[in-house]
Amino acid sequence: MKGGAGGRRLVLAIVLVLTLFVVIAPVSVVLVEGLSRGVGAFFGALGEEDTLAAIRLSIVTALVVVPINTLFGIAAAWSIAKFTFPGRKLLLSVIELPFSVSPIVAGIAYLFVYGGQGLLGPFLEEHDIKIMFALPGIILASTFVTAPFVARELIPLMQLQGNDDEEAAATLGARGFQIFRRVTLPNIRWGLVYGIILCNARVLGEFGAVSIVSGTIRGETNTLPLQIELLYHDYNTAGAFAAASVLTLVALLTLAAKVALEAKVGRGQAGR
Amino acid sequence: MRRLSLLTAAAFVALGLASASAAEPDKILNASYDVSRELFVAVNKAFVEAHQKAGGQAIKIDQSHAGSSKQARAILEGLKADVVTFNQFTDVQTLADKGFVAADWQKKFPNDASPYYSLPVFLVRAGNPKGIKDWNDLVRDDVKIVLPNPKTSGNARYSYLAATAYAKEAFGNDDAKVEAFVKKLLSNVPVFDTGGRAATTTFVEREVGDVLLTFEAETSGIRKEFGADKFDVVVPSVSLLADFPVAVVEKVTEKRGSTKIATDYLNFLYTPEGQTILAENGNRVRDPAVAEKFADKFPKVRLVTVDEVFGGWAAVNKQQFGADGVLDRLLAGS
Numbered sequence: 001m002k003g004g005a006g007g008r009r010l011v012l013a014i015v016l017v018l019t020l021f022v023v024i025a026p027v028s029v030v031l032v033e034g035l036s037r038g039v040g041a042f043f044g045a046l047g048e049e050d051t052l053a054a055i056r057l058s059i060v061t062a063l064v065v066v067p068i069n070t071l072f073g074i075a076a077a078w079s080i081a082k083f084t085f086p087g088r089k090l091l092l093s094v095i096e097l098p099f100s101v102s103p104i105v106a107g108i109a110y111l112f113v114y115g116g117q118g119l120l121g122p123f124l125e126e127h128d129i130k131i132m133f134a135l136p137g138i139i140l141a142s143t144f145v146t147a148p149f150v151a152r153e154l155i156p157l158m159q160l161q162g163n164d165d166e167e168a169a170a171t172l173g174a175r176g177f178q179i180f181r182r183v184t185l186p187n188i189r190w191g192l193v194y195g196i197i198l199c200n201a202r203v204l205g206e207f208g209a210v211s212i213v214s215g216t217i218r219g220e221t222n223t224l225p226l227q228i229e230l231l232y233h234d235y236n237t238a239g240a241f242a243a244a245s246v247l248t249l250v251a252l253l254t255l256a257a258k259v260a261l262e263a264k265v266g267r268g269q270a271g272r
Numbered sequence: 273m274r275r276l277s278l279l280t281a282a283a284f285v286a287l288g289l290a291s292a293s294a295a296e297p298d299k300i301l302n303a304s305y306d307v308s309r310e311l312f313v314a315v316n317k318a319f320v321e322a323h324q325k326a327g328g329q330a331i332k333i334d335q336s337h338a339g340s341s342k343q344a345r346a347i348l349e350g351l352k353a354d355v356v357t358f359n360q361f362t363d364v365q366t367l368a369d370k371g372f373v374a375a376d377w378q379k380k381f382p383n384d385a386s387p388y389y390s391l392p393v394f395l396v397r398a399g400n401p402k403g404i405k406d407w408n409d410l411v412r413d414d415v416k417i418v419l420p421n422p423k424t425s426g427n428a429r430y431s432y433l434a435a436t437a438y439a440k441e442a443f444g445n446d447d448a449k450v451e452a453f454v455k456k457l458l459s460n461v462p463v464f465d466t467g468g469r470a471a472t473t474t475f476v477e478r479e480v481g482d483v484l485l486t487f488e489a490e491t492s493g494i495r496k497e498f499g500a501d502k503f504d505v506v507v508p509s510v511s512l513l514a515d516f517p518v519a520v521v522e523k524v525t526e527k528r529g530s531t532k533i534a535t536d537y538l539n540f541l542y543t544p545e546g547q548t549i550l551a552e553n554g555n556r557v558r559d560p561a562v563a564e565k566f567a568d569k570f571p572k573v574r575l576v577t578v579d580e581v582f583g584g585w586a587a588v589n590k591q592q593f594g595a596d597g598v599l600d601r602l603l604a605g606s
Binding site for chain 1: 307348350472
């Protein structure tokens with residue numbers, strides 16, 4: 001790299017200042033504001049029935065979505081990294097689509113398919129199947145938005161590792177699933193954990209897509225991020241910040257887990 | 273341990289969902305606008321008690337809150353709301369046009385199906401340092417106004433129309449003078465936020481501007497949260513009546529068998545008890561006795577309506593807010 005020590009210092013300074021103003025200051029404010037009216041008020045705000053229900057809903061959503069996307073991610077990464085087949089590049093792009101599509105577009109797209117005026121709307125209505133404005137819709141939207149997280153972590157890792165270990169196992173007489181369980185999975189486990197952590201954080205934090213399909217029924221279809229918005233609009237600043245600090249805490253835990261993972265396996269393995 | 277509690281939570285919610293879907297209409301959903309949560313928490317509690325006292329079965333009222341246009345859209349897309357309590361006439365009309373709400377919904381409840389109302393007022397800083405009394409103070413060079421963008425905020429549309437209505441009276445319908453007045457007023461707005469809540473933040477927390485234009489009903493929430501001693505409410509000489517229309521979403525209730533309970537619920541808003549709760553939350557009410565009781569909370573003001581001044585919402589939407597409408601022209605020039 002060109003440029004002397006002065007140039008490097010300048011870049012470093014810019015990065016530090018940006019980090020301070022863009023990341024550290026807002027995050028600290030959330031935690032400080034959340035606790036500003038005392039610990040009692042903090043837990044009082046969190047213990048409010050609707051906020052508790054929102055926390056529960058977010059957890060349930062994560063409990064469903066994270067396993068789905070973990071299985072999907074492993075399967076997708078396995079097929080893309082270990083085999084060549086026509087349309088492989090296309091599949092890769094499709095998997096990454098949710099990264100580049102705005103979540104609100106995803107939400108609206110689901111409405112166009114499953115909403116009352118949508119493609120399947122009349123059929124669903126006739127058979128009394130509720131997808132939009134209920135748990136299935138929230139799960140669908142969250143699944144879409146977080147679909148690439150696990151796959152994205154695993155694909156480069158699996159490609160890097162190549163097929164040598166698997167081929168050796170096959171030579172020694174191992175069969176398909178056995179190879180996967182005894183050879184592939186141990187090789188990718190830290191990348192997998194890392195992907196799951198990211199996926200989980202994103203599910204809990206998802207706002208845009210869920211906001212479209214949730215119907216925002218308080219105590220029923222409000223996820224934690226939606227509840228935060230609701231409290232904020234209600235001039236319930238203390239409640240909003242208390243709820244927001246729960247999400248912030250999740251983010252910090254995610255960060256801690258990420259750092260711990262990277263320390264454990266070294267930068268090369270835990271993904272970038 | 274963590275895992276166990278997660279599973280418990282999951283089971284808990286699953287149970288809740290199961291019991292919800294199996295039940296008869298022992299609960300109904302009220303889809304409402306975004307800042308009415310606490311109001312309807314109070315209303316619902318009172319209704320549930322009154323309903324049981326009158327011999328009705330146990331009932332739960334669920335609440336959904338978002339911008340009322342978004343709510344109307346969600347109902348069209350399948351949100352199973354039994355009743356709507358909106359702050360925009362046009363959003364109920366949208367539902368009526370699509371057959372979700374009776375075509376004559378305004379006739380189904382008293383006062384054109386609007387159990388309470390409010391009006392754009394001025395929220396100024398404590399002691400009213402700029403001496404803002406009426407709409408003509410808002411065009412002074414030394415006054416900075418905080419107002420969301422009337423293009424995106426229903427709240428701001430009312431303020432904008434109220435200012436126009438004042439100017440129409442002041443200048444005897446001389447269109448050029450009316451437009452010059454409103455244009456000057458808009459030019460005193462340093463920045464247009466997209467919604468009412470963002471405008472409140474600008475005024476209260478960023479301390480921008482001398483006056484915030486918003487509904488009277490909103491000012492009580494703002495003063496409660498940010499300090500009653502920090503702001504004064506100024507009610508201008510004339511303002512625009514803002515209805516809060518309600519309707520039964522018959523397409524939903526007929527299927528669920530909840531039409532009666534939904535109707536009872538909306539009628540409750542007209543009872544002295546319902547009206548009292550509405551008034552306590554900063555809304556002006558129709559019941560004369562209740563209105564009398566809260567008279568000192570709501571200064572007398574002359575109100576004009578969209579029908580009187582602008583010939584109805586359909587006309588005003590086209591003339592003022594449509595593409596190439598008056599608002600576009602005024603904003604482009606300011």
